[in-house]
Amino acid sequence: MRHQFELETARNPEALKRIVIEPVSRVEGHGKVTILLDDDNQVHQVRLHIVEFRGFEKFIEGRPYWEVPVLVQRLCGICPVSHHLAASKAMDMIVNGGILTPTAEKIRRLMHYGQMLQSHALHFFHLSSPDLLFGFDSDVARRNIVGVAAANPDVAKMGVLLRKFGQEVIRVTSGKRVHGTGSIPGGVNKSLSLEERDYLLKDADQMIAWSRDAVRIIKTLHRSNPALYDVFGDVPTTMMSLVDDKGDLDFYHGALRARDKDGEVIFDQVSYQGYSSLLTEGVKPWSYMKFPYITTLGEEKGWYKVGPLARVQNCDRIPTPQAEEERLELIAHGNGKPMHGSLGFHWARMIEMLCAAETIKDLLLDPDIMGAELMATGPRREEGIGVIEAPRGTLFHHYRVNADDVVTYANLIVSTTNNNTAMNVAVRDVAKNYLQGHEITEGLLNHIEVAIRCFDPCLSCATHALGKMPLEVTLVDASGREIDRMTKDSEGRVGKGAA
Amino acid sequence: MTAPTLIFGWGNPSRGDDALGPALLDAVEALRDAHPEWGPVELLTDFQLQVEHALDLEGRDRVLFVDASAAPDDAPFRAAPILPAKDASFTSHALSPQGVMHVFTEIKRMPPPPCTLLAIAGEAFELGEPLSAAAQAHLDAALAWTKAWLAAE
Numbered sequence: 180m181r182h183q184f185e186l187e188t189a190r191n192p193e194a195l196k197r198i199v200i201e202p203v204s205r206v207e208g209h210g211k212v213t214i215l216l217d218d219d220n221q222v223h224q225v226r227l228h229i230v231e232f233r234g235f236e237k238f239i240e241g242r243p244y245w246e247v248p249v250l251v252q253r254l255c256g257i258c259p260v261s262h263h264l265a266a267s268k269a270m271d272m273i274v275n276g277g278i279l280t281p282t283a284e285k286i287r288r289l290m291h292y293g294q295m296l297q298s299h300a301l302h303f304f305h306l307s308s309p310d311l312l313f314g315f316d317s318d319v320a321r322r323n324i325v326g327v328a329a330a331n332p333d334v335a336k337m338g339v340l341l342r343k344f345g346q347e348v349i350r351v352t353s354g355k356r357v358h359g360t361g362s363i364p365g366g367v368n369k370s371l372s373l374e375e376r377d378y379l380l381k382d383a384d385q386m387i388a389w390s391r392d393a394v395r396i397i398k399t400l401h402r403s404n405p406a407l408y409d410v411f412g413d414v415p416t417t418m419m420s421l422v423d424d425k426g427d428l429d430f431y432h433g434a435l436r437a438r439d440k441d442g443e444v445i446f447d448q449v450s451y452q453g454y455s456s457l458l459t460e461g462v463k464p465w466s467y468m469k470f471p472y473i474t475t476l477g478e479e480k481g482w483y484k485v486g487p488l489a490r491v492q493n494c495d496r497i498p499t500p501q502a503e504e505e506r507l508e509l510i511a512h513g514n515g516k517p518m519h520g521s522l523g524f525h526w527a528r529m530i531e532m533l534c535a536a537e538t539i540k541d542l543l544l545d546p547d548i549m550g551a552e553l554m555a556t557g558p559r560r561e562e563g564i565g566v567i568e569a570p571r572g573t574l575f576h577h578y579r580v581n582a583d584d585v586v587t588y589a590n591l592i593v594s595t596t597n598n599n600t601a602m603n604v605a606v607r608d609v610a611k612n613y614l615q616g617h618e619i620t621e622g623l624l625n626h627i628e629v630a631i632r633c634f635d636p637c638l639s640c641a642t643h644a645l646g647k648m649p650l651e652v653t654l655v656d657a658s659g660r661e662i663d664r665m666t667k668d669s670e671g672r673v674g675k676g677a678a
Numbered sequence: 679m680t681a682p683t684l685i686f687g688w689g690n691p692s693r694g695d696d697a698l699g700p701a702l703l704d705a706v707e708a709l710r711d712a713h714p715e716w717g718p719v720e721l722l723t724d725f726q727l728q729v730e731h732a733l734d735l736e737g738r739d740r741v742l743f744v745d746a747s748a749a750p751d752d753a754p755f756r757a758a759p760i761l762p763a764k765d766a767s768f769t770s771h772a773l774s775p776q777g778v779m780h781v782f783t784e785i786k787r788m789p790p791p792p793c794t795l796l797a798i799a800g801e802a803f804e805l806g807e808p809l810s811a812a813a814q815a816h817l818d819a820a821l822a823w824t825k826a827w828l829a830a831e
Contacts, residue, residue: 238692238806298769305729336785343730357724358691557697639751 183538185226185609205570212627214610220617225610227603228466239589244270244580249360251576260294260302260349261569261594264431265576268565270364273580275557282550283366284677288431289542290352290361292535295430296386297345298485298570299532300636303393304338307525309402310629311458332398333381336388341532344379344386350540351375366554376543383540387501390533394505401512401522410523412498412605412630416441416482417473418489419597421568428534430568436493437473437483442517444475451566454575460592462599471592482600485572486634487527491518497530499537505530521605521633528635569594605630633646680737681718683828687725687744694807695800698746698817699723700805700808702798705821706828716828727773738791743775744820746813747797754816755798757823762790794827798818816827 215224235254240248248267252259266286271277279287346356353359354369361367371379401408417440421433426447435444435457449457461470461478472481483489492510497503509526512518518526542548565576573596579588595602609630616622685706687699703721710719722734727743736740747756762783763776773781775795782790796818800813809817 235805250692253690257725301728335781339729339732339781339785343733346730356722582729 183191185514186222186611187603195659198410202397206297207520208342210425211604212631214614214627216614220660221369221614222610222615225560225603225607226465227597227599227606228468232383235591238587239578239646240586242586243584244273244578244586245364245584247586248362249253249358252358258294258569259357260290260353260359261567261574262576263353263359264291265565265567265569265574266578267362267364268417268432269563269576269578271577272563272565274364274558275555276560277563278513278555278557279366280550281547282552283371283555284431284544285542285547286352286370287362288365289371289539290349291431292538292542293345293348293352295345296390296532296535296539297349300331300338300341300345300393300529302570303397303525303529303532304334306342306635307632308334308338310625310632311397311525312524337392341393342586344382345535346381351379356580361496363554365556368551370553371548372479373549376380376549380540380543383543383544384534386648387533387540390529390536391501391505394526394529395535397526398485398505398508401526407516411521411609411619412519412633413519413608414484414601415519416484416601416604417445417476418493418517419483419485419647420474420490420493421451421566427532428490428494428607429542430490430535432567432661435566435573438493438517440517440519451575452564454564454566455577458592460596466599468599469596472595472600482602483597484593484634485597486524486570487531490568491527491530497534499534499541501537502530502534505533511513520628524633524635540573571595572597595634598634598636602631602634602636630652679718682737683717683721683742683744684722684734684738685719685721685744686722686724686731687825688725688727689746690725692711692806693754693801694804695746695813696717696803696811697809698798698800698813698820699744700774701817702744702796702820705817706781708826709825713825713828719828720810727775727778729773729778729781731773732778732790733795734780734784734787735779736788741791741793742796742799742824744796744798745775746800746803748800748803751799752824755796755823757794757796757819757820757827760793760795796824 211228213226213228214222216222238254239250241348242250248263251266253333254262267287268277271279327505349359350426351358351371352367352369353361361369364404370432417437419435419437422428423429423433426436434447435449435451435454436447439445446457457474458471459474459478459481461472463470470478470482472478473483474481491497492508492513493508509530510517511525522531561581562579563577567574573592575590577588577590578586581587605658609626614627617623685703687701687703689696691697691700700723703723706719707721708740710716724730724731743760760779761775762778762779775793779790779793798813799816801810802813
């Protein structure tokens with residue numbers, strides 16, 4: 180049986196060549212992969228290092244609690260709505276014990292499912308489809324969204340318009356394209372007008388149809404090459420997510436469920452209010468980012484994955500008809516066993532996008548979204564925990580607020596942190612199976628990045644000034660001397676040769 | 679009706695000098711009522727440029743993209759016309775303005791409007807930090823240039 184810590188630490192790292200990929204391209208912020216090779220290019224150690232969201236909690240502590248749902252959107256330029264809503268749910272606990280009016284809950288759901296749709300569309304059409312449609316080691320100059328647009332204009336246009344629709348749902352529900360203020364502690368500050376409802380509703384059927392097309396694209400890719408798709412970046416592990424009280428998929432609210440790698444339920448309907456005893460945030464000396472695990476299972480067996488592939492296989496049912504049909508096909512593909520190949524994330528992600536599109540239409544047809552009851556009241560508390568299923572997986576926000584309404588404690592476990600061990604295992608699997616014994620090329624290194632992108636990690640976010648984001652790969656011999664270097668600049672130009 | 683002039687500034691207002699793009703928009707917003715000669719101007723912002731922003735170029739006579747620049751540079755800002763380019767950027771969580779223009783040509787099957795990139799030099803990009811003193815000076819210089827650009831025919 181493969182051990183998750185295999186290739187985490189080499190026995191003699193000082194005698195090995197080191198490859199550093201820094202930062203990992205097409206993921207946010209700063210991450211790097213280090214690979215230690217011997218003279219025969221045999222892989223001895225692989226680590227994915229991610230610069231943790233250090234400073235986030237300090238950024239929040241000391242602020243008035245009512246500012247927090249807006250403030251936390253500045254943490255992440257990719258999924259600000261996730262932080263906006265997780266913080267709002269936590270602050271609901273503070274102001275009224277977590278009560279919402281039907282209108283407030285449905286407006287928040289609409290906002291969240293709009294985000295799920297736009298985030299998944301961006302990820303699939305613009306982040307991963309270049310790899311999937313052209314091949315992992317195809318021409319690097321073509322392997323990007325502009326290449327996709329040139330070769331497949333209809334696919335690229337579909338991605339742009341799906342993304343735009345999701346952004347419009349967010350704008351209408353939150354009041355602004357970015358930095359929205361729609362969700363506030365205890366409720367929302369606006370519902371939809373009839374005009375806004377009709378504006379979104381006119382495109383809803385088209386979004387459902389395009390989302391179904393997207394599922395068909397990835398399903399066809401998956402089935403056309405199962406030797407790759409079923410095993411690439413294999414991470415047989417526990418899966419954790421929220422499910423509703425019937426066991427259905429729910430991105431906005433529910434209780435925690437975990438299944439083991441064979442699909443057997445480990446725990447179910449566990450309130451996330453007890454997350455701090457359910458999970459332990461482990462640490463390793465070589466990484467700033469924590470490695471959470473299920474406390475009762477211990478560090479070695481308790482790590483897990485979150486996100487689309489976990490959610491779709493963890494739930495008993497998807498409550499929208501077309502997405503449920505597609506879920507059943509994905510489950511059937513596994514022949515009774517859960518799918519753990521990392522490329523399965525893309526298939527599950529598109530099923531979730533279809534679910535989001537269907538749910539958006541259902542919510543738009545619900546008269547509650549135009550209701551006038553926006554706020555609920557209840558007893559004031561000093562502590563609040565809010566959890567949602569963000570596009571990349573389970574997101575925890577935990578706050579304490581003093582009598583002066585100031586935040587005195589904040590703790591966030593973001594989706595990418597939950598997937599930290601799983602991503603490391605996926606990278607090691609790919610390094611072992613594709614890099615072992617080969618001369619390192621850009622295409623081979625891209626295999627590593629493909630594995631990481633399956634999880635859609637969102638690292639420290641939103642500093643994207645012109646001139647940032649270079650990619651650098653350095654080979655170092657046993658004495659520490661640089662013997663080769665490969666670089667990609669922010670325009671994607673590739674250079675080679677020692678400095 | 680679509681405003682013929684678009685200024686699109688991007689960046690995270692809470693990450694130090696990354697706020698230069700949105701800050702320039704705020705400065706223009708504060709001035710535009712006093713400058714009817716500029717004509718209708720739409721000001722848009724986001725954390726990053728993305729594919730859907732190609733749709734914001736439609737129906738414009740001219741577009742100014744504004745971002746902070748982290749590249750080492752002695753100049754407070756640089757401004758230059760830009761053309762659509764097959765942007766080989768590997769960061770598809772954030773497109774270049776040239777890449778946005780190229781996506782426009784692909785999905786609209788027509789050339790984009792004339793676009794100019796204004797890159798304002800920044801120094802520090804830490805979460806929770808305000809604009810640095812140097813960035814504030816660079817912003818003032820860039821605003822003077824932007825006023826002239828808006829006033830030009």
